[in-house]
Amino acid sequence: MTSTRATLLQVAERAGVSLASTSRALHGTGASRAMVERVRAAAAELGYSADAIGRSLRMKKTFQIAFAVADIGNPVYVEMMRGIHEVLAPHGYRVVVMTTGDTAASAAELVRSLNSGFVDGMVVIPLRTDDELIAEIQRAPVPVVVIGRALSEHGVSSVSTDSAAGIGQAVRHVLDRGRRRIGFLNGPLDTTPGASRQRGFDAAIGAEGVHTERVETEIAGDFTVAEGIVAARRLFDRASGQAPRLDAVVAANDLLAIGAIRAARELGLSVPGDVAVTGMDDTELGRVFLPSLTSVSLGSAARGRAAAELMLGLTDDPDQQARQIAVGPELIVRESTTDGAA
Amino acid sequence: MTSTRATLLQVAERAGVSLASTSRALHGTGASRAMVERVRAAAAELGYSADAIGRSLRMKKTFQIAFAVADIGNPVYVEMMRGIHEVLAPHGYRVVVMTTGDTAASAAELVRSLNSGFVDGMVVIPLRTDDELIAEIQRAPVPVVVIGRALSEHGVSSVSTDSAAGIGQAVRHVLDRGRRRIGFLNGPLDTTPGASRQRGFDAAIGAEGVHTERVETEIAGDFTVAEGIVAARRLFDRASGQAPRLDAVVAANDLLAIGAIRAARELGLSVPGDVAVTGMDDTELGRVFLPSLTSVSLGSAARGRAAAELMLGLTDDPDQQARQIAVGPELIVRESTTDGAA
DNA sequence: CTGAAAGCGCTAACAA
DNA sequence: TTGTTAGCGCTTTCAG
Numbered sequence: 255m256t257s258t259r260a261t262l263l264q265v266a267e268r269a270g271v272s273l274a275s276t277s278r279a280l281h282g283t284g285a286s287r288a289m290v291e292r293v294r295a296a297a298a299e300l301g302y303s304a305d306a307i308g309r310s311l312r313m314k315k316t317f318q319i320a321f322a323v324a325d326i327g328n329p330v331y332v333e334m335m336r337g338i339h340e341v342l343a344p345h346g347y348r349v350v351v352m353t354t355g356d357t358a359a360s361a362a363e364l365v366r367s368l369n370s371g372f373v374d375g376m377v378v379i380p381l382r383t384d385d386e387l388i389a390e391i392q393r394a395p396v397p398v399v400v401i402g403r404a405l406s407e408h409g410v411s412s413v414s415t416d417s418a419a420g421i422g423q424a425v426r427h428v429l430d431r432g433r434r435r436i437g438f439l440n441g442p443l444d445t446t447p448g449a450s451r452q453r454g455f456d457a458a459i460g461a462e463g464v465h466t467e468r469v470e471t472e473i474a475g476d477f478t479v480a481e482g483i484v485a486a487r488r489l490f491d492r493a494s495g496q497a498p499r500l501d502a503v504v505a506a507n508d509l510l511a512i513g514a515i516r517a518a519r520e521l522g523l524s525v526p527g528d529v530a531v532t533g534m535d536d537t538e539l540g541r542v543f544l545p546s547l548t549s550v551s552l553g554s555a556a557r558g559r560a561a562a563e564l565m566l567g568l569t570d571d572p573d574q575q576a577r578q579i580a581v582g583p584e585l586i587v588r589e590s591t592t593d594g595a596a
Numbered sequence: 597m598t599s600t601r602a603t604l605l606q607v608a609e610r611a612g613v614s615l616a617s618t619s620r621a622l623h624g625t626g627a628s629r630a631m632v633e634r635v636r637a638a639a640a641e642l643g644y645s646a647d648a649i650g651r652s653l654r655m656k657k658t659f660q661i662a663f664a665v666a667d668i669g670n671p672v673y674v675e676m677m678r679g680i681h682e683v684l685a686p687h688g689y690r691v692v693v694m695t696t697g698d699t700a701a702s703a704a705e706l707v708r709s710l711n712s713g714f715v716d717g718m719v720v721i722p723l724r725t726d727d728e729l730i731a732e733i734q735r736a737p738v739p740v741v742v743i744g745r746a747l748s749e750h751g752v753s754s755v756s757t758d759s760a761a762g763i764g765q766a767v768r769h770v771l772d773r774g775r776r777r778i779g780f781l782n783g784p785l786d787t788t789p790g791a792s793r794q795r796g797f798d799a800a801i802g803a804e805g806v807h808t809e810r811v812e813t814e815i816a817g818d819f820t821v822a823e824g825i826v827a828a829r830r831l832f833d834r835a836s837g838q839a840p841r842l843d844a845v846v847a848a849n850d851l852l853a854i855g856a857i858r859a860a861r862e863l864g865l866s867v868p869g870d871v872a873v874t875g876m877d878d879t880e881l882g883r884v885f886l887p888s889l890t891s892v893s894l895g896s897a898a899r900g901r902a903a904a905e906l907m908l909g910l911t912d913d914p915d916q917q918a919r920q921i922a923v924g925p926e927l928i929v930r931e932s933t934t935d936g937a938a
Numbered sequence: 939c940t941g942a943a944a945g946c947g948c949t950a951a952c953a954a
Numbered sequence: 955t956t957g958t959t960a961g962c963g964c965t966t967t968c969a970g
Contacts, residue, residue, distance in 0.1 A: 259711060259737050261947060272957045277949060286955060303711035307652045308947030311962050316649065318692070327678050329671070336669050339693065348714065350660070350690050351681065369601060369645035371963095372690065395601050479884045512884050519886065538669075539881055542821045542854050544861065603963060614941045619965060628939060650963030653946050713947095 260300035262308075269296035280304065319565055320376040322352040322364050329537045330507075330554050331379065334401065337558025338377060345566060347374070358384040365390040365398060374569050377401060377561045381445050397568035399561045402446050404578050411568065411576040413561045417447060417534065418454030420550035420583030424504045424532040425458035427548070427585055431592070433502035433530055435468040437489045439514050440506040441477040448473075451506045451534070470500065474510055482513020489514075490521055501529055502591075508533035508540040508549055515545075515590065530591040545589035553581040602642035611638035622646070661907060662718040664694040664706050671879045672849075672896050673721065676743065679900025680719060687908060689716070700726040707732040707740060716911050719743060719903045723787050739910035741903045744788050746920050753910065753918040755902045759789060759876065760796030762892035762925030766846045766874040767800035769890070769927055773934070775844035775872055777810040779831045781856050782848040783819040790815075793848045793876070812842065816852055824855020831856075832863055843871055844933075850875035850882040850891055857887075857932065872933040887931035895923040 266276040269292050279285040279293035281304070296302075310316045321338055323331040339349050350373055354361040361380045365387065368376060375397040380387060388408050391398045397411065404414040421438075428436060438455045441448045452471075459469055470492060474485035482505065490500065503518075505511035511533030515525050523529050525545055533540050533549040540547030560579045567574060608618040611634050621627040621635035623646070638644075652658045663680055665673040681691050692715055696703040703722045707729065710718060717739040722729060730750050733740045739753065746756040763780075770778060780797045783790045794813070801811055812834060816827035824847065832842065845860075847853035853875030857867050865871050867887055875882050875891040882889030902921045909916060 259713065262949095263947080274949080274958075275956055278956085282949075284955070289955080301711070303709075303713075305947050306712040306714035307649060307658065308962095309949075310649045311653050311946090311964090312948045312950085314962070326681065327674055329674075332669055332671075332674050335693070339668065339695065343695070348692050348694070350692050351677070352690070353681065353685070367645075369643070370648040371601065371645075372648035509884075516884075516886065539884070542851075542858075542881070544858065544886055604965095605963080615964085616942075616966075617940055620940085624965075626939070631939080647963050650946095651965075653948090653962090654964045654966085656946070 259305070260297075260302040262302070262304070265293065265297045265300055265302050268300060269293045316372060316374050317346055318348045318350050318373040319562075320350045320352050320368075320373040320378075322354050322361070322376055322378040324354050324356045324379070324381045326351055326353060329539060330535050330552075333537075333554035334379070334558035334561070337555035337560075338562045340555075341559050341562040341566070354378065354380065356381045358382040358387045362387040362390040365394055368394045368396050368398070371395065375399070375565050377558075377565060383446060397565060397572055399564045399568070401557055401561050403450075404580070406576070406578045409576045411564050411578070413557045413564065413579045413581065415552045415557060415581045415583055416454075417550075417552060417583060418450045418457065420534060420552060420585075421451050421454030421504065421506070422458040422461075423583060423585040424534070424548075424550050425455065425464075427587065428502040428504065428530050428532065428591060429464065429466075431502075431530060434466050435498055435500045435502065436466055436470075437500045437503045437514075438469070438471040438506075439482060439486055439489060439503055439510045440471060440473050441481075441510065442475070443473060445477075447477070448506065455504065467498065468500065474513070477507050477509055479509045479513045479516070482510035483517050484513075485510070486514040486517035487520070490517060490523075499528075503529060503531045505531065505533050508535045508537045508547055511540065511547055511549070511590070512543060515543075526589070526591050526593050532591060536586050541588075543590075545593060548588045548591040549586050551584045551586050553584070557581050601647070602639075602644040604644070604646070607635065607639045607642055607644050610642060611635045658714060658716050659688055660690045660692050660715040661904075662692045662694050662710075662715040662720075664696050664703070664718055664720040666696050666698045666721070666723045668693055668695060671881060672877050672894075675879075675896035676721070676900035676903070679897035679902075680904045682897075683901050683904040683908070696720065696722065698723045700724040700729045704729040704732040707736055710736045710738050710740070713737065717741070717907050719900075719907060723789075725788060739907060739914055741906045741910070743899055743903050745792075746922070748918070748920045751918045753906050753920070755899045755906065755921045755923065757894045757899060757923045757925055759892075759894060759925060760792045760799065762876060762894060762927070763793050763796030763846065763848070764800035764803075765925060765927040766876065766890075766892050767797065767806075769929065770844040770846065770872050770874065770933060771806065771808075773844075773872060776808050777840055777842045777844065778808060778812075779842045779845045779856075780811075780813045780848075781824060781828055781831060781845055781852045782813060782815050783823075783852065784817070785815060787819075789819070790848065797846065810840065810842065816855070819849050819851055821851045821855045821858070824852035825859050826855075827852070828856040828859035829862070832859060832865075841870075845871060845873045847873065847875050850877045850879045850889055853882065853889055853891070853932070854885060857885075868931070868933050868935050874933060878928050883930075885932075887935060890930045890933040891928050893926045893928050895926070899923050
C-alpha cells in the first residue's frame, strides 16, 4: 500500500538503454531480441507496469467506455451491461458505469460531460429523448451508441428492438389460447418504452381479424412491481364492475406482470387458470417466478453486445457512417399462460 | 462527433492571459474577480471542459474507483454497486466495473492490475481468498477495500457481515415456528460465503437447548436457482427415504431458497404449509416472489455504502489505519415461513 | 495577483 | 536497430 510504482525511465536506467528503446521493447515493435530480453528483465525486477494515464494522455485513448443508464439496479440494464462488458473486456476496454437520472435533460448533461475526455465512447439508454439530447449526442467528441429508439434519421448509431411488435406477439399468443378479455398494463406513456408498447398494443388489438370481447388499458406510475400491483388492482376493479372479467393481462414488462399476478392472487384469481399473464424483457426474475412468466424477450444481453460491437467499430473509425442494429423480439412461452392446460 | 475539444491553452490565448492564470481562474484559487470573469467568458465561448486525462496525470489522481466482483449479473453485487455508486458519485468519483472470475488467483491478478494506475482505489468482493490474494492486496499501490471476510489481522480494510449469525437467526426462526426437521441448502463450501454459512448452521443446530428431530445438509453446485433445484431434490429425496419428512429448509441465499421452493412444489409440497423456506440476502427477487421469501438481510446496499465510505477515507489519507466495518444481519419475515398460519 | 516554466509518464517522429 | 527529443493537457511551484 506504500510501495511506489516504477516508471518507464527507471526501467530504462536499470536496463542501461534509452527511454524509447524501453518503450519499444515493452510494447511497440522494432526491438532486437537482446533488447527485449534485457528490458523485460529490468521491468520484471522493478515490478513495472505501464501507467495508464501517461499512456492515455499520449495516445489520446483511454480504453474506457461509459455505460449510462437511468438506474443501474434495473435487471434489464444489468443484463445489457453484462453483454457490453463481455465484448468490450477482451478488447482491453474498461466499463465505467454512470447514471443518467430519468429526464432527457440530465441524460444530455451526461453526454455533454464526454467533453472532459475520460472515455473513448458512451453507450447510453435514455429513458426519455428530446431534441437537446439528440443534439448533444451529435456533437459529442467521442462516439455515442444509443440503446432504445432507432435514431437513424439523426445519424446516430443505435441498437433498437421492436417492442411494439413484441407486444403484438404477446397479444396474439393470449388470443391463440382463447382469451378474449384482454387488459394491458403499461408504464408511463412519456417514456420511450411506454410509448412504443402502447402503440404496439393498440395496433395488435386493432388489427384485422382480431376478435375481442373486452379491452382495457391501465397505466402504472412506473415500471415496477409495486406500481404494477396498484395499477393492476385498478385494472381488475374496473373490469369487474361489469361482467365478464378479464381473462388475460399483457404487461409492458416483467415487473409489471408480476405485479399483475400478485394483484390477481389477492382477488383469488388463479394464474393462468382464470387469467393469463405475459411480461416483457425475459428477466431472470420472470424465469424463476412461480408460475414462470411467459415473456417477450427483447434480447437484453444481445442488445448490449450489439451496442458494444457498434462501439468497437466506431472507436476504430469515428467517422464511419452511423449504423442501426435491430434485435427482434421473441416470445418465450412459460407457465403463466399455459401450465399444461389449454 | 467531429468537433475538436478546446484546450486550456486556447482558452488562455482567447482571454489574452497566461496559462497559469487561466487554470487558477477556472479551478484553483487566487485569481482576481476580473480575471475569473474574463477567463470564464473565453472558456464558455470555446465550450471548454478540462481534460480529465491531463489533469489526472498532473494530479496523480484519476477520480475513479474500481468495483470488482465475480459476476456483475448477481443481484447482490448489483445492490452493492448501487450503494457504492451512490456515495462515490457525489464526491466526483466514477465507478469502473470489473470481473474477478471465480478463483482467488484471477482476483489477485485483478488487484495486481492496479499497478497500471487507472483508478484511485478498488472495492473487491473475492469469492475465494488465499494468501497470494491477501499479499497482493497488501502491496497494492492504491487502497483496496474488501467486502466479505473480515481481514483485520492482515491490516486490510474490510466490510463484513456475520452471515453465520444470520443463518443462526434463520434456524431459530423456523424452530420458533415449531419446525423440527430442518434441511440446510448450502452452496460450495470452498467459497467464503459457503464456508461461513455452514459454520453458522452447524453452530446453531449444535447450540444448547436446541431440539430437532432431523437435520440434513445438501451442497448445491453453485449459488443459483438451477443448482438449488437439483440439490433440493436430493435433499427431499434423501429425507423422504425414512419418515418423517423435512418441514423446513434453510437456504444459504435467496436463489437457492427459490430453487428449494420449486423443488418442493414438484413434490406437491406447499410452502410454508408443508415446508417453511428461508433465504438470505433479501433480494428484490425474494421480496416479489410468491410466496414472498423470509430472508436474512445482509445489508447489501449498506455494505456497499460502507465500503465506499472507507474508500473515501483512504483516498484522503492512504496511510491511515485499516478499518473494519461490520453490518449486522437482520431476519426479514415474510410469507415463506408464515402466511397467517402458525 | 499574474506569468514563465517545469514536469507528471508515456509514445512517436526523426536522426543517427 | 537504437537514441534524442518533443509534446499530449494540465497544475503548481517560483519569481516578479
